[in-house]
Amino acid sequence: MNRSTIDLWVGVFVVMGFVALIFLALRVGNLASFSTGETYQVLAKFSNIGGLKVRAPVKSAGVVVGRIVEIRFDNESYEAVVAMDIEQAYRFPRDTTAKILTSGILGEQYVGLEAGGDDKMLADGERLRLTQSAVVLENLISQFLFNKAAEGKPAEK
Amino acid sequence: MQQSPVLELQKPIVEIRNVSFGYEAARPVLRDIDLAIERGAVVGIMGQSGCGKTTLLRIIMGALAPTRGEARVLGRATGELDRDALYAMRRKMGMLFQFGALFTDMSVYENVAFPMREHGGLPEELIHDLVMLKLQAVGLRGAAHLTPTELSGGMARRVALARSIALDPQLILYDEPFTGLDPISFGVIVRLIRELNDSLGATSVIVTHDVQEALGVVDYVYFMAAGRVIAKGTPEEIRASPEPFVNQFVNGKPDGPVPFHYPAPEYGADLELAGA
Amino acid sequence: MSRLASVRGQIERLGSGLSSQVWRVGFASRFLAYMLLHSGTALRRFHLTIAEIYFAGVLSLVIILVSGLFVGMVLGLQGYETLQRFGASESLGVLVALSLVRELGPVVAGLLFASRAGSAITAEIGLMKATEQLSAMEMMAVDPVARVVAPRFWGGVLSMPLLAALFSAMGVFGGYLVGVQLIGVDAGAFWSQMQAAVDLRNDILNGVYKSIVFGIAVTWIAVFEGYDAVPTAEGVSRATTRTVVTSSLAILALDFVLTALMFTGGNGQ
Numbered sequence: 268m269n270r271s272t273i274d275l276w277v278g279v280f281v282v283m284g285f286v287a288l289i290f291l292a293l294r295v296g297n298l299a300s301f302s303t304g305e306t307y308q309v310l311a312k313f314s315n316i317g318g319l320k321v322r323a324p325v326k327s328a329g330v331v332v333g334r335i336v337e338i339r340f341d342n343e344s345y346e347a348v349v350a351m352d353i354e355q356a357y358r359f360p361r362d363t364t365a366k367i368l369t370s371g372i373l374g375e376q377y378v379g380l381e382a383g384g385d386d387k388m389l390a391d392g393e394r395l396r397l398t399q400s401a402v403v404l405e406n407l408i409s410q411f412l413f414n415k416a417a418e419g420k421p422a423e424k
Numbered sequence: 425m426q427q428s429p430v431l432e433l434q435k436p437i438v439e440i441r442n443v444s445f446g447y448e449a450a451r452p453v454l455r456d457i458d459l460a461i462e463r464g465a466v467v468g469i470m471g472q473s474g475c476g477k478t479t480l481l482r483i484i485m486g487a488l489a490p491t492r493g494e495a496r497v498l499g500r501a502t503g504e505l506d507r508d509a510l511y512a513m514r515r516k517m518g519m520l521f522q523f524g525a526l527f528t529d530m531s532v533y534e535n536v537a538f539p540m541r542e543h544g545g546l547p548e549e550l551i552h553d554l555v556m557l558k559l560q561a562v563g564l565r566g567a568a569h570l571t572p573t574e575l576s577g578g579m580a581r582r583v584a585l586a587r588s589i590a591l592d593p594q595l596i597l598y599d600e601p602f603t604g605l606d607p608i609s610f611g612v613i614v615r616l617i618r619e620l621n622d623s624l625g626a627t628s629v630i631v632t633h634d635v636q637e638a639l640g641v642v643d644y645v646y647f648m649a650a651g652r653v654i655a656k657g658t659p660e661e662i663r664a665s666p667e668p669f670v671n672q673f674v675n676g677k678p679d680g681p682v683p684f685h686y687p688a689p690e691y692g693a694d695l696e697l698a699g700a
Numbered sequence: 701m702s703r704l705a706s707v708r709g710q711i712e713r714l715g716s717g718l719s720s721q722v723w724r725v726g727f728a729s730r731f732l733a734y735m736l737l738h739s740g741t742a743l744r745r746f747h748l749t750i751a752e753i754y755f756a757g758v759l760s761l762v763i764i765l766v767s768g769l770f771v772g773m774v775l776g777l778q779g780y781e782t783l784q785r786f787g788a789s790e791s792l793g794v795l796v797a798l799s800l801v802r803e804l805g806p807v808v809a810g811l812l813f814a815s816r817a818g819s820a821i822t823a824e825i826g827l828m829k830a831t832e833q834l835s836a837m838e839m840m841a842v843d844p845v846a847r848v849v850a851p852r853f854w855g856g857v858l859s860m861p862l863l864a865a866l867f868s869a870m871g872v873f874g875g876y877l878v879g880v881q882l883i884g885v886d887a888g889a890f891w892s893q894m895q896a897a898v899d900l901r902n903d904i905l906n907g908v909y910k911s912i913v914f915g916i917a918v919t920w921i922a923v924f925e926g927y928d929a930v931p932t933a934e935g936v937s938r939a940t941t942r943t944v945v946t947s948s949l950a951i952l953a954l955d956f957v958l959t960a961l962m963f964t965g966g967n968g969q
Contacts, residue, residue: 270747273754280758284862287869288908294891295797295872296900322899375897485839511841518839525836528827539840542847584836591840 306333306352307391311365311378316347317401319367319376325351327380332357335378351378353389360385361393367401376401435499436460437595437627438484443493445479453479455651457493461644466621466628468638471648472673472682480648481599481631485519486510498594515543518588518626519597523604524580526572532559532583533568539590558586561623562616578609582616589620595627596620602634614641635674639663647673728924735850735923738843742850752855756817756919760863763816764809768867771804772796772874779875780883792885793894796875801898801907802963805868807955810914812867813860814947818922821852822943825926826936834927849923856922860915861908868907906962913954918947 316338325333333353341348353359362383369376383397438461446452454476461467469477482488483495489503496502498513505513526535536555540546546554559565562582572580581601588596601613618641621628632638639645639659647655647662647670655662655670663674672680688694742749779795825848828834834844872894879885898904922943929939 270751273751274747276758277750277753280753280761280859281862283761284757284865287862287865290869291801291865291872291904292900295801295869295894296898296904297895322902324896487835487838507843511843514839514841519836521832521836523831525832527833527836528831539842542840542842588839 305355307355307389308336308350308352309359309389309391309393309395311349311351311395311398312341312344312346313349313365313367313398313400314346315400315403316349317367317369317376317403319349319378319401323375323377325353325378325380327357327359327382332380349378358388361387361389362397363389363395364397364399365395366399369402437463437498438629439494439496440480440483441494441496443480443483443490443495445476445483445488445491449491452491453651454483454490457651457653459646459653459656461627461629463627464621464625465643466618466630466641468642468645469629469631469648470633470635470638470645470673473633475648476651477631477633477648478599481597481629484629485517485597486513515591516593517595517597518591518593520581520585520588520599520601522600523577524572524584526575526580526584526587528572530571531568532564532570532572532575535572535583536587536590539587543591554590558590559583561589561620562586563612576609578605578612581605581609581613585613585616585620589624589626592624593626595629596624598628598630598632600632600634601630602632602637610637617641636676639674724928727928728920731845731924731927732920735845735853738846739850739854741843741846742854748847748851749854749858752851753859754855755820756813756852756856757859757863759820760813760816760859761866763812764863764867765870767808767812768805768870769874771808771867772800772871772876773878775799775804775871776875776878776883780879780885789883789885790889791893791897792875792879793890794897796879797872797894797898798903800868800871800875801903803955803959805871806864806907806910806914807951809864809867809911810860810918810951811948813856813863813915814918814922814951815944817856817859818918818943818947819940821856821919821922822926822929822940823936825849825852825923826929826931826939829927829929830931830933830936832931845927849927853919853923856919857912857915860918861911864911864914865908902963906958909962910955910958913958914951917950917954921947921950 319335319338321335321338323335324331325335333351335349336352337350339348339350340346349365359380360383362385364381364383366379366381367376368379389395438459440457440459443454443457444452445454457480459469469480471477479488483490483502484497486497486502486505494501494503498516500509500513502510502513526532527538530538533555536558537551540551540554544551555568556565559568562585564579564582564586567575567579567583572583575583598617601617602610605613614637617628617630620626630638630642639662642659644658645656645662646653647665647667649669655665655667657665662670665671665674669681671677672682678684775796776792779792780789783789783791783795825834828844828848834848837844837847876887876890880887880890925939925943925946926936929935
């Protein structure tokens with residue numbers, strides 16, 4: 268076969284291959300939602316993080332504003348310390364509440380931020396004071412059973 | 425050691441001195457071979473299959489190094505050359521393989537142009553003219569656009585010959601050039617070997633077991649058996665040789681020093697006649 | 701006594717078989733090193749490599765695209781079937797994309813590449829050896845490793861990651877066709893859940909790295925088997941079979957090793 272025909276086909280092949288890679292990166296992966304901009308880091312302590320994982324999203328009002336970058340155990344307070352990178356474009360008051368929430372019943376867990384009313388904004392490296400831990404199903408069930416049992420007792424008398 | 429070109433020209437182009445070779449020390453393939461091939465000659469190395477003539481050819485082309493002795497080709501000892509020096513030497517050599525060994529993914533034209541492209545850095549117009557010149561020499565200029573699969577065996581051999589003389593070699597080696605050719609193709613190849621040798625001022629070495637055919641082409645013959653040179657001389661001398669093996673071989677007698685029967689126990693014993 | 705002797709004979713055969721395999725691995729490594737050192741021609745005269753990308757890549761395109769589409773469609777069907785039992789059919793996109801990008805893309809594309817392009821490379825080089833084309837080249841003072849083997853190696857190595865990416869992309873599209881168009885999973889959930897769960901570095905790039913490793917392994921095995929083939933018709937056919945078997949095993953074994961390295965080390969908490 269002619270050399271220029273081969274070159275043409277190889278060119279088509281290479282372009283297709285790179286289009287596939289870009290498709291995977293943009294449409295399948297999260298490169299598009301991946302901000303390349305500056306971020307600042309905020310810490311939060313939780314008594315229980317449930318199934319939260321590194322790289323899980325940080326959302327406020329349902330919008331992704333950042334990502335979890337590190338999860339470690341604090342040996343002093345016996346709590347989990349979660350570090351999250353929040354995009355510079357989004358500012359939050361210092362009394363913002365961080366909650367560990369679940370998308371749907373079986374979905375992945377994320378950190379939800381609820382803005383407070385403070386005038387001062389969070390700065391890099393600061394810690395969120397108000398946190399709410401993950402809802403653990405076992406605790407929920409045992410609480411429910413306990414309440415049921417407590418309701419039942421007066422009726423027996 | 426630099427020698428003057430004149431001296432170089434007077435020396436034999438291939439000089440094999442006392443060469444022995446074996447893949448294992450216990451079973452030598454070649455034993456104490458001595459031969460000298462003069463410039464301009466067409467020399468035949470003949471013998472039965474398995475007598476070591478192909479091994480000798482591989483030593484001449486530098487693919488194998490002799491275990492003992494020295495093989496000097498184009499003035500250099502092949503055993504001591506590194507890859508680059510060996511390749512530099514091979515540019516002055518051409519080789520015709522048994523079945524041509526044409527590159528099947530290229531046209532006839534590209535095949536002949538291949539060595540020029542790989543080494544030349546020549547402009548495309550010049551390569552075109554050279555390829556046409558070489559193909560004209562073997563009478564196949566009209567087949568330039570064909571692919572090797574479209575060629576007959578004889579034509580393929582001629583194209584391969586055109587390719588092996590592409591770089592105007594000083595030494596042309598032929599490995600069984602007559603195998604499987606019809607009489608016409610055979611005649612063409614025989615004529616080409618002689619013509620190309622004389623017109624290029626080259627030296628040719630033909631390794632073959634087709635003794636009768638080859639004796640008509642060559643100027644001088646080395647006859648090999650069991651790893652040794654057992655006879656040498658002009659074709660007339662070989663034809664008249666008193667050596668029984670040569671005699672059997674040249675005349676194609678079925679029995680002689682090379683027996684018809686493979687060594688076996690007594691025929692009667694194998695048929696269990698002894699007890700009867 | 702004879703039993704002992706036969707056991708001993710078997711052990712000896714095993715030992716010699718093993719040592720010859722080890723010897724082959726050593727030879728193959730030396731061959732790879734030599735080929736890499738003599739890759740100058742393949743890279744300088746890049747049209748040689750481009751021609752091999754054509755044979756390894758472009759000619760494998762149809763089988764890769766069609767297989768990718770079907771694998772994705774099957775994933776869509778099976779995944780939906782399983783996920784809807786847990787009421788999580790919106791996660792179909794995640795399932796399809798992750799299985800393709802992490803595993804099936806590189807592995808299945810690699811296996812197809814081994815049987816389509818790898819076997820062709822072995823057969824071609826083996827045949828060139830059997831018909832003395834490689835010797836002829838050497839006699840023309842052209843190194844066959846540099847002129848014939850290295851371009852095929854680079855052509856294969858460059859083609860494989862692109863083929864794997866095309867396979868994955870086609871598979872995601874197939875999953876989308878079945879999941880969204882046919883079954884009726886919500887398109888928004890399909891894509892957004894996929895995008896939320898598939899990570900560029902941990903999933904997509906690791907998949908690409910895998911395909912690069914597989915490409916090197918398959919092409920290396922293919923060119924070596926061709927170059928090392930016994931120069932007869934039977935020898936070439938054996939070498940071709942060995943290429944497919946060895947490179948398939950190599951892909952699966954390497955896949956395990958790479959997965960263990962990539963997804964347990966990097967993704968943990």
